[in-house]
Amino acid sequence: MPEFNQPISVLQLLLPAVCSGLLFGGLLLFLYLAIQYKSSLYTAISLFGFTSLLFVASEMIINVWGAWLLDRPVGLQFHRIEQLAGLYFLFTFPFLIAYLLKLNNTWKRINYIIALSGLGIAVTITAIAFINPDLFISITKHSDTYLKMKDQVDYPRGQEGMLYYVRDMLVGALILYGAICVAADLIKHRRRDLIPIAIGLFFAIYGAAIDILFIHFHVHYDFLSGISFSRFSFGLTVMVLILMSGITRKFIQFSKEIEKANEKIVLSEKKYKILAEGTRDCIFSLDENYYFIHANNQALRKLDLNNELLQKTNFFDIVYLENDNKDFLKSFIKDKFITLKEIKKPVAFKAKLKTFLATEPKTYDLYFNYLVKEEGDEIIGKAILIQEDIFLKYLQTESSRFVIDNYLLTIEEISNRLVSYLSKFMPAEGTREIRMGLREMLINAVEHGNLNINYEEKSKALQEDNYFLFIRNRQNQPEYQHKRIIIEYSLSPTKVVYRITDHGKGFDFKNAYRKSKQISEDIKAHGRGMMMALSVFDKVSYNKTGNSVTLLKEFHK
DSSP states (O other): OOSSSSSHHHHHHHHHHHHHHHHHHHHHHHHHHHHOOOHHOOOOOOHHHHHHHHHHHHHHIIIIIIIISSSSHHHHHHHHHHOOOTHHHHHHHOOOOOOHSSSOHHHHHHHHHHHHHHHOOOOOOHHHHHHSSGGGGGEEEOHHHHHHOGGGGGTOOOEOOOOHHHHHHHHHHHHHHHHHHHHOOOOOHTTHHHHHHHHHHHHHHHHHHHHHHHHHHHOSSSTTTTTTSHHHHHHHHHHHHHHHHHHHHHHHHHHHHHHHHHHHHHHHHHHHHHHHHHSSSSEEEEETTTTTEEOHHHHHHHOOOOOOGGGBBBGGGGGGOGGGGGHHHHHHHHHHHHHHHOOSOOEEEEEEEEESSSOEEEEEEEEEEEEEEEEEEEEEEEOOOOOOOGGGGGGOEEEEEEOOOOOOHHHHHHHHHHHTTGTTTHHHHHHHHHHHHHHHHHHHHIIIIOOOOOOHHHHOOOOOTTTEEEEEHHHHHHHHHHHOOOEEEOOSEEEEEEEEOOSSSHHHHHHHHHHHTTTTOOOTSOOOHHHHHHHHOSSEEOOSSSEEEEEETTOOO
């Protein structure tokens, strides 16, 4: 049995064991968090924690099995494992820095190179350590410290080779790099959460420096010089535990914030339900393909919706599409939805929706908002029924003048307004026909008048299914942006008169009239404006230029 000048102490046996237990508990916690939340930061902490645990646990086994139980072969193997674990700090430490600190792009690239280089060096030295152990940790020769001091704790430790000292220099440089990174981030971003980590890093640097000096000079240069234990194992444990406790506190704080946010969401959902079910408006949500997700009771009651088949119902199923206007209105609404998806800003327009009585559609103001969600985006819609004017029964005459822009939505809205009081003087079918005729003439004023779109250009846009995009591009061109349409409107108990004037160049209406009569049997979908006006109104007359048309409808006919 070998004789020792200094037997192993209780502190040397217990300290690595306690540190190993603490590191093992922390490692289990962060492995769980890394798997549960798929967090790169938790993964980096877990890797660094595993390397630290391997280093400190090896120290424990060296002291217990190698030194206390005098099993030198086991001690020698774990001495090599311990120092190889320290070698892999060259990778796990910069990997941790990458996710712990706020690095700019250049710094990230440098840190990435350092981490990969460290991993390559660690793998290379590991291979050499097993091929030629004497270059790293000898498994046959005693360490110089044991040969000089004859301390029992150093009995199972092998002679350190050249690569061991290279490792020490690299780890020392890396620790200095880490300290600079933490200090820079702490100062630049004023991250108070890094103060405890900086303190922990100080303990690790202190421990490494004292142990390295001891290997060379066989003296512990600190206030505990009379007590022999691994300062680096202790400092490393302190650093990892401070790091883990700090991140755990942030996790707990974050969890509390999420809990509060969830409480607010639940409260908001309750408020939304109260508001949605308490309002007279129709509130509903659609998926990205315009199928219903949810509808409040008012929507289910007023609109053509079946709660059991709600999610199989598309929004276009409840839109009332008049035969003469079906394709245009459907394309118009689709274009609005596309715009909503692109700009993520609210859109609004008017449309007729089917009611529980399919023969009696109602006109609604429709408002849509786009809601981005992780589980799938939603379109939140609100439909407000346009009420009949309570003063309609008192109306005798009305005259108005409107100046509108070149937007098709404005045409839809103004055409509804221009016939809103006709129901007092004529049947609903006649009102509908006048609105359709007005809409066609207003579209002509926009397309062929103010925007100067010819027949061939419109035909091509319709064939390529980009008509609304073509219109928007033309509207945004500087020469067309300031052109307007003037509508003069006069209503009396016997007749209604409309005058529509655009800022275009005009056209030869007599020649166009002759052509329209010749192709009336095979008229195109977008070439019917004049023919519809002639069939609806009692008199259609143009000014000499052809950029102003007067439409007259007498109620006794």
